[in-house]
Amino acid sequence: xxxxxxxxxxxxxxxxxxxxxxxxxxxxMFDYFLWYKKYPAEGPTFLISISSIKDKNEDGRFxxxxxxxxxxxxxxxxxxxxxxxxxxxxxxxxxxxxEKLVFGKGTKLTVNP
Amino acid sequence: NAxxxxxxKFRILKIGQSMTLQCAxxxxxxxxxxxxxxxxxxxxxxxxxxxxxxxxxxxxxxxYNVSRSTxxxxxxxxxxxxxxxxxxxxxxxSYLASGFTDTQxxxxxxxxxxx
Numbered sequence: 001x002x003x004x005x006x007x008x009x010x011x012x013x014x015x016x017x018x019x020x021x022x023x024x025x026x027x028x029m030f031d032y033f034l035w036y037k038k039y040p041a042e043g044p045t046f047l048i049s050i051s052s053i054k055d056k057n058e059d060g061r062f063x064x065x066x067x068x069x070x071x072x073x074x075x076x077x078x079x080x081x082x083x084x085x086x087x088x089x090x091x092x093x094x095x096x097x098x099e100k101l102v103f104g105k106g107t108k109l110t111v112n113p
Numbered sequence: 114n115a116x117x118x119x120x121x122k123f124r125i126l127k128i129g130q131s132m133t134l135q136c137a138x139x140x141x142x143x144x145x146x147x148x149x150x151x152x153x154x155x156x157x158x159x160x161x162x163x164x165x166x167x168x169x170x171x172x173x174x175x176x177y178n179v180s181r182s183t184x185x186x187x188x189x190x191x192x193x194x195x196x197x198x199x200x201x202x203x204x205x206x207s208y209l210a211s212g213f214t215d216t217q218x219x220x221x222x223x224x225x226x227x228x
Contacts, residue, residue, distance in 0.1 A: 004155070034216065043117070043203050043219030044156070089155060099144060099207060100171065101217060103155030 003027045004092050006104035014112055019077040021107050023090030026071065030092040034101070035064060035075050038087045047088070048075070051095075080111045115139050117220035119204050125226045126194040134189040134223050136204030144207045145187040146217065147171075147179065149200040156203060162187055163209075194227045201225070 005024045013019045023033075031052040036044035050057040050064045050073065057064050063076045077084055090104040120135045138145065143164045148156035148171075158171030162181040176198060178190040187206075191198060201224050205217040 006155075009153075036219075041221075043205075043221050045219070046216040049216065099209075099217075100146070100158055100161060101156075103148075103157070105153065105155045 001026075002104075003030075004090055004102050004104040006088075006090055006107050008107050009105070010108040010110070012110045012112060013080050015082055016079045019075075019080045019084065019109055019111065021075040021077075021088050021090075021109065023073045023075075023104055024071055025073075025092050027092070027102075028071070029094050030102075032093045032095045033064070033066060033073050034091045034093075035062075036089045036091060036103075038089060038106070044089060077109075080109075082111050082113050085109055085111050117204055117206055117218055119202075119220035119223050121223060122221070123224045125228060126191075127228060128194060128196065130194050131190070131192045132194070132225075134191070134202055134204075134225070136187045136189065136220060137185050138187075138204075138206040138218075139185065140206060140208070140218070141184065142206035142208045142218075143184065144209055144217075145181065146205040146207075147177075147187070147189045148203045148205065149173065150203065150222075151200050159189065159202075191225075196227050199225060199227045 034049040035047040037047045038044040066073045087106045089106045091101040117138045146161045147159040150156045160179040162168045201222045204220040207217045
C-alpha cells in the first residue's frame, strides 16, 4: 500500500523550460511534504518543503504547490538547468511525532542542453 | 561539520554472514534514521531513534538491529545476511526544536550486496 506515489518514473525537458514533477498521497494525516534531490552515488539532499497550512512555497527557481483536496503536490523548476538532472523524491510526514518520512519511488529528471 | 558519515561505502557479504553499518553525525541531532533503497524504489524506513537509548521499528525492521548509546552514533546490525538485504542503506539525522524536527540530512549511503 503505497501512501506516496510518483507515477512518472522519468521526465525529460529542454534547458530553460519548466519542469513539473508530480506527487500524490493517500494518507490524509500527512501535514508536511518535502522534495529531496538525489544524484547517483550520493545521499538525498533536501530541496524544498511545504506545510499543509500553505498551498505554495517558493525558493528561487523551485516552487512547490499543494492541493490538499486532491491530495496532490507538484514541484516546478523554472528555468530548468542541466545541473538539475537527478532523481527527485517526494516525501511526506506527520509533524509532531517521530517525523518519519514516507517516500515516493522517485522521478528521474533529465534536462537536455 | 562533516555532517552525516557512513562506513563502509561498499560491502559484499556471503549469505549468513553478519556485519555492522556505521553511521555518525556531528550536528548534535537527536533524531537518527536508517533507510534502505531498493532499485527503482523509494526509501523505506528500517529503524529510527529519538535520542540516546531510545530506538523503534520502522516499516521494514526484520533482519536488522540497532542501538543508540551516544547522540552521535547509530549503527545498524545485519545478522544472518540474506540476498533480500541487497540494497543501498542511508542514514539520516534531524534536530527536534519547538516540537517539530528540522529537515532530515542524509549520509552518502552504503551499497551492500549479499551473494
